[in-house]
Structures are given as structure tokens and as C-alpha cells.
Amino acid sequence: MLRRSLLAVLSLPLFAALSLPGANPAQAQTDYPTRAITIVVPFAAGGPTDTVTRLVAESMSRDLGQSVVVENVGGAGGTLGAARVAQARPDGYTLLLHHIGMGTTPSLYRRLSYDAVGGFAPVGLVTEVPMTIITRKNIPANNLQELVVLIRKEREKLNYANAGIGAASHLCGLLFQKAMDAPMTTVPYRGTAPAMTDLIGGTVDVMCDQTTNTTEQIRAGAVKVFAVTTPQRLASLPDVPTTAEAGLPGMEVTIWHALYAPKGTPEAIVNRLSRALQVALKDEKLVQRFTDLGTDPVAQERATPEAASKFWQADILKWRPVIEAAGQYAD
Numbered sequence: 001m002l003r004r005s006l007l008a009v010l011s012l013p014l015f016a017a018l019s020l021p022g023a024n025p026a027q028a029q030t031d032y033p034t035r036a037i038t039i040v041v042p043f044a045a046g047g048p049t050d051t052v053t054r055l056v057a058e059s060m061s062r063d064l065g066q067s068v069v070v071e072n073v074g075g076a077g078g079t080l081g082a083a084r085v086a087q088a089r090p091d092g093y094t095l096l097l098h099h100i101g102m103g104t105t106p107s108l109y110r111r112l113s114y115d116a117v118g119g120f121a122p123v124g125l126v127t128e129v130p131m132t133i134i135t136r137k138n139i140p141a142n143n144l145q146e147l148v149v150l151i152r153k154e155r156e157k158l159n160y161a162n163a164g165i166g167a168a169s170h171l172c173g174l175l176f177q178k179a180m181d182a183p184m185t186t187v188p189y190r191g192t193a194p195a196m197t198d199l200i201g202g203t204v205d206v207m208c209d210q211t212t213n214t215t216e217q218i219r220a221g222a223v224k225v226f227a228v229t230t231p232q233r234l235a236s237l238p239d240v241p242t243t244a245e246a247g248l249p250g251m252e253v254t255i256w257h258a259l260y261a262p263k264g265t266p267e268a269i270v271n272r273l274s275r276a277l278q279v280a281l282k283d284e285k286l287v288q289r290f291t292d293l294g295t296d297p298v299a300q301e302r303a304t305p306e307a308a309s310k311f312w313q314a315d316i317l318k319w320r321p322v323i324e325a326a327g328q329y330a331d
């Protein structure tokens, strides 16, 4: 009851602030796009968000008849890249592809240079990605129970790599550490691509990251995997137990990605981008690559401004009381 009324109260200013496209249809450019479009990835090149974005960008560029260039603006848990897009001209030429951080940032960061809720016009959801708990390959543990015992015993020595506060790897790490009741020292990176390099090199010990970044390293034996964070096992990693099977029931998390334009982008442009996104998500090459990496594109009706907006609002409301109850903020 208390939770329901809290959500109701929280929802009022939030929904009022969320931007819907099409402030001025007269601005809509029917000949859009006439030049290259940039999609900002708020994390390092080569990481999971980057991987998803490059596949989407390549397919969208075919439908749009223009280059779609990916620009990595990593740092501060994705807020630097998000700020760049929120402050860009709302003309459809600068976009953002971001993950669950869009749902947590408005609560985690209280002093941002941009409007983390009202600064964007959602274009569509892209995918939902499972996470995996992984370590450097020579960690002396052979299953999740042993890993938990080891971390509890040696947590001064073992560290946890993430992509900054609000990043998916940070959230998954928080859930993992809470489930183990063992806080760890964290090492923040501009993305989990450089974190993965250090994990493979053995300079950091533990990470929880998206299958789009970890599947190939797991298959190659470059890192050790302990669990997937989904209720069911994954077809792409059939031998890896779920967190529940491995002894941490309730520790489940799935990451979502969506595409955004800056607030004020004309409705016709947002809708054109959404149509191109829907076409891209059916591209056979993209679907195959997503499947190989343990994720699926969202259904066509979810790659729309309305569906993305609704899902994003719900995620902000889901995380806000959790973050407020934890009292842990980024600033």
C-alpha cells in the first residue's frame, strides 16, 4: 500500500517532465535525413552498448539511405554521453543509444548538467540483454558458492570492475554484493570493454556484464563464468547455471537498451527513426549476431516512441525507491 502510494506520488512530476515528440509538427522535415546521423554511445568502444549500437546503426543506415556513425562518449556512468545528446540540436542528426542507466540516472545523480528525464524523446526499445557473473580465469573457485565464500573471506584483496555509477555492471554488482552480503572495492572504467581487457589480464578480479560483451570471452575460456542472471538458462550458454540454480535465488537482472533523440525533435523525424529501427531489428544479420550473443531484438511494437516511453517511465519508478532506500548517490 505504502509502496503503491509512493509510486503514485513519484509518478506525477516524472510523467509531466517526460518529453513526447512532436512539439511542433510544422518543423518536421519530410526529406530527412539529408546527411550522416551520429548515434552517441555513452561507453567505451568495443563494449556491450557499442556492440548493440554498431549492429543497429549499420542496418538503420541502409533503410535511411545515409551513414549512421557511432561516437563513443564514455565516462561518469554514461552521463557524459547522455548530456551530449540532451544538449544537441533536436534535428534528428544526434541520437543516443543507452541502457538501463536511463532508468537509474535520474535518481542516482542529483546534480547533472542536463535534464535526465525531460531532455530526451524516446525513439524505441532495442533489446533486453542478460548479464553474467564472471571473474579472471585463474580465480580459485569452481562454482558460485565457492566464489561467494572466497569473496567473503578475501574481499580486501579482490576487486570488482564496473563501468561507473549507474552502469549496468554497477547495478548488477550492487545486487551481487547485496545477495552475498559482502561489499567489494570497485574499480570504475569508461565502459566494460576496457574492464574486460583488465579482467582477462588479471588486474581486476570480478565483474557482472552483459552477454553481448562476455559470451565470446566465456566460450574462448578467457574468463571464468559462474552464473547468468536470468530465471532460465540461455541457449547461447547452455552449460552456465542461473543465479538461482547456482545458489543466489532472487538475484536476477536483465538490461534494456533504447534509442533516443533530444527533446524537441519533430515527431515526423522521431517516427521515421522508429521505422528505421524496426526494419533494422528484423535484419537477418543483426538477428543472428544478437542471438549468438545471447540476446534478442525487441518485437516491432516495442521499437516505438510510445512503448519506449512507457517502459522507461516504469523503470525510473522501479529504481527510484530502491536507490532512495539505499541512500547511495553518485554525487
Ligand code: MLT
Pocket (backbone or CB within 6 Å): 043, 044, 047, 048, 049, 050, 099, 162, 163, 166, 167, 168, 169, 170, 190, 191, 192, 193, 209, 210, 213
Ligand atoms: C555497463 O556496465 O553499463 C556496460 O557494460 C557499459 C558498456 O557498454 O561498456
